[in-house]
Amino acid sequence: MTTSLGTTSPAERSVSPDALGVLAAQRRSAELEHLIREHPERFRVLTGDRPTGQLHLGHYFGTLHNRVRLQDLGAEMMVLIADYQVLTDRDFADRLTDHVEGLVLDYLAIGIDPERATIFTHSAIPALNQLLLPFLSLISVAELSRNPTVKDEIAHSRQAAVSGLMFTYPAHQAADILFCKANLVPVGQDQLPHLEVTRTIARRFNNRYGNGGNPVFPEPDALLSAAPLLLGTDGTKMSKSRSNAIALAATTDETAKLIRGAKTDSDRHITYDPATRPEVSSLVLLAALCLDCDPHQVADDIGSRGAGALKATVTEAVNGYLAPIRARRAQYAQDRGYIRQVLYHGNERATAIAEATLKEVRAAMNALY
Structure with a gap:
């Protein structure tokens, strides 16, 4: 072919x-x-x-x-x-x-x-x-x-x-x-x-x-x-070697810690704008992928509640999405x-x-x- x-x-x-x-x-x-x-x-x-x-x-x-x-x-x-x-x-x-x-x-x-x-x-x-x-x-x-x-x-x-x-x-x-x-x-x-x-x-x-x-x-x-392009939690390319990525095998606590430390910006109002707000937009996109919804909707739902609310949303979405994958992985690992x-x-x-x-x-x- x-x-x-x-x-x-x-x-x-x-x-x-x-x-x-x-x-x-x-x-x-x-x-x-x-x-x-x-x-x-x-x-x-x-x-x-x-x-x-x-x-x-x-x-x-x-x-x-x-x-x-x-x-x-x-x-x-x-x-x-x-x-x-x-x-x-x-x-x-x-x-x-x-x-x-x-x-x-x-x-x-x-x-x-x-x-x-x-x-x-x-x-x-x-x-x-x-x-x-x-x-x-x-x-x-x-x-x-x-x-x-x-x-x-x-x-x-x-x-x-x-x-x-x-x-x-x-x-x-x-x-x-x-x-x-x-x-x-x-x-x-x-x-x-x-x-x-x-x-x-x-x-x-x-x-x-x-x-x-x-x-x-x-x-x-x-x-x-x-x-989609997902940035690492430090705002650079997501990579195994940079300790800026959420591993599929990470625990819920490890995931929450990584997301809490993720880079954002000083604007409290959350929007999805990859060109001008790459770090915030990458987090919004990650939540949207895990929730199977539009990233603009995720951003609108958070609105002016700031980076803390964004990170809480992302943490819940990621841990919820990965829960069955992690359960199967733990079972196979036995x-x-x-x-x-x-x-x-x-x-x-x-x-x-x-x-x-x-x-x-x-x-x-x-x-x-």
């Missing part, structure tokens, strides 16, 4: 190439949403997370909620726990086992069903990682170095020196996506350059090694999320054996898929001997 870029309007011709790419991806995403509803069985979705800490509300409303939606619509879900990629911007993988198991707990708690989704870990699938070698031969050093996402990740790297793994990150992601021949990847706009590398690698492999015009790999589509079983069976399924793909790749390259 390939992206249909269509034609550009006169207004679009004055927009930068990057912006045009986003516009095209947005149009295609709208088409894909219709196709998913009509024929979900046609889609294999690859998504996942790096196990670097607890998942939080930003993750939930940004991506996790959408994964459950796609699963429930009937798309096939491949959920990658990218443990090798922890090392892209870190010198070592800290508390890796705890973080991997924590991700599985979060997935199960929000409604990812291991009977309908394949949850697997990077390091347990050798055939997936072996695809990285032929894929690297299809992309130039200059193309890797120009990738804007890689540039940003290098700038914010936690490593003493940038590693080769960081540099080859886009090609590694291509292996993650193409090993299972995923044709749909939910991403944010900032991840579009990575996905374009994957599409380029798939296209070049098919052109170089395709037998009689039969492509080995699909060129996967981006499904752009319409996820049986670590089941968590390992989910990973074992997911790794088994992913390994079978990866080995079949690697065999097909080797055959296409005349490397079966």
Whole structure:
């Protein structure tokens, strides 16, 4: 399934190439949403997370909620726990086992069903990682170095020196996506350059090694999320590493404490205006998402009662929304054996898929001997 870029309007011709790419991806995403509803069985979705800490509300409303939606619509879900990629911007993988198991707990708690989704870990699938070698031969050093996402990740790297793994990150992601021949990847706009590398690698492999015009790999589509932007409690980007996010696994008291300390402003009258009041508006939006209502209505209901009333509203809404998720998580956490079983069976399924793909790749390259 390939992206249909269509034609550009006169207004679009004055927009930068990057912006045009986003516009095209947005149009295609709208088409894909219709196709998913009509024929979900046609889609294999690859998504996942790096196990670097607890998942939080930003993750939930940004991506996790959408994964459950796609699963429930009937798309096939491949959920990658990218443990090798922890090392892209870190010198070592800290508390890796705890973080991997924590991700599985979060997935199960929000409604990812291991009977309908394949949850697997990077390091347990050798055939997936072996695809990285032929894929690297299809992309130039200059193309890797120009990738804007890689540039940003290098700038914010936690490593003493940038590693080769960081540099080859886009090609590694291509292996993650193409090993299972995923044709749909939910991403944010900032991840579009990575996905374009994957599409380029798939296209070049098919052109170089395709037998009689039969492509080995699909060129996967981006499904752009319409996820709202939630700021951290300090008014900056919500992040695991900044202690400014409400973890799905946080207690009610921990949640209340974080929200009490959230940054607001000096205007007592609460309004929803993300452009001029980003911190207040992010809190209003969080309450609205949890209450499933319009953020303007939340702001109007609070009115001139100030930041204290806003934070009380947000705390009640968040704790109420997360209560069933936290209850399920606590129940699953009592049986670590089941968590390992989910990973074992997911790794088994992913390994079978990866080995079949690697065999097909080797055959296409005349490397079966």
